[in-house]
Amino acid sequence: MREVYRKEEQEQRLQLEQIVTDLTLPINKTYPSFKIWVGFLLLLIAVGVAMYVQQLIYGLSVTDMRDIASWGLYISDFVFLIAVSLVGSLITAILKLSNVKWTTPLTRIAEVIAVAAVVGALTIIVVDMGRPDRLWHIFVYGRIQSPIVWDIIVVNTYLVISLLLLYLPMIPDIALLRQRMNNKPKWQQKTYQILSMGWQGTDEQFKILERSINVLIVLIVPVALAIHTVTSWLFATTLRPGWDSTIFGPYFVSGAFMVGAAAVILLMFIVRIRYNYAKYITDYHFDMMAKLLVLTSLVYLYFNINEYLVPAYKMKTLDGEHINGLFFGHFSSMFWFVQIAGMVIPIFLMIFKPFRKPKAVLVISIFVIIGAFLKRFLIVTPTMLHPFLPVQNYPESYHHYTPTIPESLIVVGSFAGVALVITLFLKVFPIIPIWETAHEKGISNGIIKNSCK
Amino acid sequence: MQMRASINILIILVCIVFSSEIVAQTSPWLVSESDAAKINSFPVTPKNVAVGKNIFAQSCVSCHGSKADGNGLMKSTSLISAVFQKQTDGAIFYKLSIGKGQMPSFKSLKEEDRWALVNYLRVLVNPTMVPAAVDVKLDITTSESPNSVTAFVTASDSTKTPIADIDVHFYVKRDFGMMRIGHASNPTSADGKVTVVVPDDIIGNSEGNLTIVTKIENNFLYNDVESSVTKQWGKQLATYDEQFNQRELWGAQDKAPIWLLLLANAIILGVWSAIFYVIFSLAKLKKAGKIFTK
Amino acid sequence: MKESEKDQSRRKFIRNLGALGLGSLAFSSIIGGSCSPKKSELASGKTVKLLTNNNELVEVDSAYISTLNKNLSSNHNSESRKGLPGKKFVLVVDLAKCQNARKCMDKCQSVHQLRPDQHHLNVLVMKESENTAPYYMPKQCQHCDNPPCVKVCPVDATFKRSDGIVLIDNERCIGCRFCIAACPYSARSFNWYEPIDAEKYKDVPYDIEKNVPQKKGTVTKCTFSADCLREGKLPYCVSACPNGVYYFGNIYEDSVTNGTSGETVSFRKLVEENGGYRLMDDLGTAPSVYYLPPKNRAAVPKEENSHV
Structure with missing residues (x-):
């Protein structure tokens, strides 16, 4: 009897060792391609920064924004990144609250995407400011009546909650790293030391941690809905045709869940291929994520039908002009690409099982992400270009908006920044929760606890 | 030498071509003979000249200038030039009635007043037509x-x-x-x-x-x-300055609506106290670990 | 103890009074005669650039100017956020008279140091439908009583005064351009580039009521020529019009004055008798600009169509 028990314990210990070795692989092993990738990202960021310096010197005139299209690619990028960040709450909070079990290896992926995207969004919104040197005015002269102030409050709140929600479930893992990563540089060991918060895996600590995480999970849902709803209000609180809509809040939120799910699939795929994690991120996970993507896309499709078909049915003069521009006019090719390649076809394909295989889902997700970015562009630009009154006595170029090379490169730089945050995270922390994975594999708490000490 | 002469000729030629073009652009405003021959049946009297002066002050000064020399808010015809004054009364009457381009039509004025305006324009260059003014x-x-x-x-x-x-x-x-x-x-x-x-x-x-x-x-x-x-015969001036001091969505920082302040602060307070609770829990977490190691 | 405190504060007060007296002395020396020998003795050699009322740049020795700057400039700008007491300004645009002379636009651009593609005031060719005739419509900021632009400003940079004027403080503006997005009248403009003559006006103190000198990265807009109104004069555009299009006045006093003829009439009667209306009133913006209908559209060349 004791023999059997000891044997089982030995097996579990070995299994745990395997998990720890697998999941700390990115931290322990630096592939040459990793260095190239980081170098490439740094280059893109450097180019973006250089372009931004140029913008600081010459003003926003380096962009193609002018008095008519006074918001452009930066705001589109901001809305896009805010949308992407929403997925953190979807995977870690909403699904967890609904007792979904399969998301365990994906929670950290979702949460790190959320944090990185919010950081990117905050950066790009400062880039969009005409006077970034006066950023402090918002804190001194801030008016609570302005949706921008709401957005600043709520986005920063979301960032804090997301950081906590990324960090708290990671504490047992960090404690484990504190024990194991003795070959790492001093600063890294010190970081683990501090961040592990003296984790010993006692029952009391588990209780405190669990309670705190539950508070965060409940808290992040309304805050997440708020950040994207308030972001949609930057448009919906104006009178302009195309923005003057009451469904903008849920419309934006549902679109955000769609692109966020696609972003998680993208990162899942990369992590799985790069570190041979097929054992942890299985085909089943891709299948389930694809189903989730179908669900969120269907909701988004429903809002799209509402948002476009209702005004198209009525054809009020200015709304009609806006709708015509999208359906048949200057923006039609982009619009139909977004609607069909970025939404309808993905939904249709993913209904069939073969298209829920990892590679197929990856390709579909890339289309969804591209579509989602262009969609944000289509929400911002056509409305700006069609104000209430005719555009006259301006140079011909004011009638169009085509992002210039500097502003495009700055936006590319912002994406590189988001990717860099995720990449560096991968290098320091386990992207798949070790403790939770081990727990799910049936390894007893005692054994895990012992390996932390 | 010859070269220079030919250049001079060329310049002169160009000048002629251009000046004729300018003339063509400000093409003469043709008035039919019957219109030009219309007789002004209102003689110049101090009274109707005064009427003309009034109209001029109201409707003409802005473009033609207070001296009627064409230097008003915009460049226009000088009404005291010899070229202008050479025209018959009938022609001037026709032109100011019909208008052309930037010159508006004054058909809305009574015929009598339009003639009075013509009379006034005559007096402008010939003040002796009316006696000198007295105090x-x-x-x-x-x-x-x-x-x-x-x-x-x-x-x-x-x-x-x-x-x-x-x-x-x-x-x-x-x-x-x-x-x-x-x-x-x-x-x-x-x-x-x-x-x-x-x-x-x-x-x-x-x-x-x-x-x-x-x-x-x-x-x-x-x-x-x-x-x-x-x-003290007027109505008292009523102002609504206080309307602009009310708490409104468009009000200044210190004029935010109460409901908005309450709502926003309640939400911020609620969410952040939960966040601080979590951060406080972290401290407790650390403490719990320390007790264990002792 | 208390006694001495009192004494001190009294002395301080007297000292301040003295400073004030000296200040007003220096002030009067600028206002007064032109070039008395006494003043050249005072000269410091340093010159300061100033913008005169006629929009000319002059250089003045800093010795004469320092007090004026201190006592007027900053104070002047905080005063500028309040509005003139007992006034609520109103503009009436008689569309039947506009002939697209654009003197108003030119004057506005030069006074406010705008680039040719920046408009505080824009004369549009309007055409409502296929079978209606086009007409010219000068359009400036409508100085709304429920201003959508002011609502959304995050930093109180754009604000509404008690006299109805909506101004922008380009020393406060952060350049988020939300107000441009929110304005249904496309009345606002942004300084995408370094403003024209930025170098020339570099040292000129900022005048919030004229919004000059312009600053890169900030929003600019029609000010109803608040600087003129403070002096009891009509706005620049109003007095520049050669065709009698603009009437401007105080709605509390129920009077408007035509900028061209100087004729003053009852605002209420003018709007009542001519069927005056406000632009896009159904948006609930409550503009301070009224339009008289474009009865006479014959002056507009038919080929000048706009997209509606």
């Missing part, structure tokens, strides 16, 4: 129920002879100008007096004071003179 004295008296102002015009010399049939203008002072009361023309009667009733719906200052100004102006027989009186 007069303008006094005001007021009476109530109904509120009215009476202008009394007398000769400025010691005789103090009342002057009849002299046009007096009545105004109320406003922020940016003078608002006319009474008729466009208020001629004095035989006793040198003319009375105008002040409407009772004019808004005065915060006490209801109105400044009423009487003027003799744009008159060819008499020099300009004015006289004013202030009376």
Whole structure:
């Protein structure tokens, strides 16, 4: 009897060792391609920064924004990144609250995407400011009546909650790293030391941690809905045709869940291929994520039908002009690409099982992400270009908006920044929760606890 | 040498071509013979010239300038140039009636007044057509129920002879100008007096004071003179400044609506106290670990 | 102890009074005669650039100017946020008279140091439908009583005064351009580039009521020429019009004055008798600009169509 028990314990210990070795692989092993990738990202960021310096010197005139299209690619990028960040709450909070079990290896992926995207969004919104040197005015002269102030409050709140929600479930893992990563540089060991918060895996600590995480999970849902709803209000609180809509809040939120799910699939795929994690991120996970993507896309499709078909049915003069521009006019090719390649076809394909295989889902997700970015562009630009009154006595170029090379490169730089945050995270922390994975594999708490000490 | 001469010729040629083009651009404004031959049946009198002067001051000065030399707010035809004055009365009458390009049509004016304007334009270059203006004295008296102002015009010399049939203008002072009361023309009667009733719906200052100004102006027989009186005959000025101090969505930082302040702060407080609870829990977590190691 | 405190504060007060007296002395020396020998003795050699009322740049010795700057400039700008007491300004645009002379636009651009593609005031060719005739419509900021632009400003940079004027403080503006997005009248403009003559006006103190000198990266807009109004003069555009299009006045006083003829009439009667209306009133913006209908559209060349 004791023999059997000891044997089982030995097996579990070995299994745990395997998990720890697998999941700390990115931290322990630096592939040459990793260095190239980081170098490439740094280059893109450097180019973006250089372009931004140029913008600081010459003003926003380096962009193609002018008095008519006074918001452009930066705001589109901001809305896009805010949308992407929403997925953190979807995977870690909403699904967890609904007792979904399969998301365990994906929670950290979702949460790190959320944090990185919010950081990117905050950066790009400062880039969009005409006077970034006066950023402090918002804190001194801030008016609570302005949706921008709401957005600043709520986005920063979301960032804090997301950081906590990324960090708290990671504490047992960090404690484990504190024990194991003795070959790492001093600063890294010190970081683990501090961040592990003296984790010993006692029952009391588990209780405190669990309670705190539950508070965060409940808290992040309304805050997440708020950040994207308030972001949609930057448009919906104006009178302009195309923005003057009451469904903008849920419309934006549902679109955000769609692109966020696609972003998680993208990162899942990369992590799985790069570190041979097929054992942890299985085909089943891709299948389930694809189903989730179908669900969120269907909701988004429903809002799209509402948002476009209702005004198209009525054809009020200015709304009609806006709708015509999208359906048949200057923006039609982009619009139909977004609607069909970025939404309808993905939904249709993913209904069939073969298209829920990892590679197929990856390709579909890339289309969804591209579509989602262009969609944000289509929400911002056509409305700006069609104000209430005719555009006259301006140079011909004011009638169009085509992002210039500097502003495009700055936006590319912002994406590189988001990717860099995720990449560096991968290098320091386990992207798949070790403790939770081990727990799910049936390894007893005692054994895990012992390996932390 | 020859070269230079030929260049000179070329320059002259170019000049001729261009100048003829300029002439072509400001193509002559053709007036049919019958229109040009129309006879002005209103002789030049101080009275109708004064009417013409009034119209000029209101409708023409802005473009043609106070000297009528074409230097108003925009470049326009000089009305005192020989070229202009060479035209017949009928031609000028036709042009100002019809208008062309930037020159508006003044068909809306009475025919009589349009001729008066033509007469005035003639007097502009030939002032001796009317006698020289003399000074007069303008006094005001007021009476109530109904509120009215009476202008009394007398000769400025010691005789103090009342002057009849002299046009007096009545105004109320406003922020940016003078608002006319009474008729466009208020001629004095035989006793040198003319009375105008002040409407009772004019808004005065915060006490209801109105400044009423009487003027003799744009008159060819008499020099300009004015006289004013202030009376509490107006409605009191009502302001709504407090409307702009209310708490509104468009109000300043310190004028945010109460409901918004409460709502926003309640949400911020609620969410952040939960966040601080979590951060506080982290401290507890650490403490729990320490106890264990001891 | 208390006694001495009192004494001190009294002395301080007297000292301040003295400073004030000196200040007003220096002030009067600028206002007064032109070039008395006494003043050249005072000269410091340093010159300061100033913008005169006629929009000319002059250089003045800093010795004469320092007090004026201190006592007027900053104070002047905080005063500028309040509005003129007892006034609520209103503009009436008679569309029947507009002939697209554009003198108003030119004057506005030069006074406010705008680039040719920046408009505080824009004369548009309007055409409602296929079978209606086009007409010219000068359009400036409508100085709304429920201003959508002011609502959304995050930093109180754009604000509404008690006299109805909506101004922008380009020393406060952070350049988020939300107000441009929110304005249904497209009345606002942004300084995408370094403003023209930025170098020339570099040292000129900022005048919030004229919004000059312009600053890169900030929003600019029609000010109803608040600087003129403070002096009791009509706005620049109003007095520049050769065609009598503009009437401007104080709605509390129920009077408007035509900028061309100087004729002053009752605002209420003018709007009542001519069927005046406000632009896009159904948006609930409550503009301070009224339009008289474009009765006479014959002056507009038919080929000048706009997209509606």
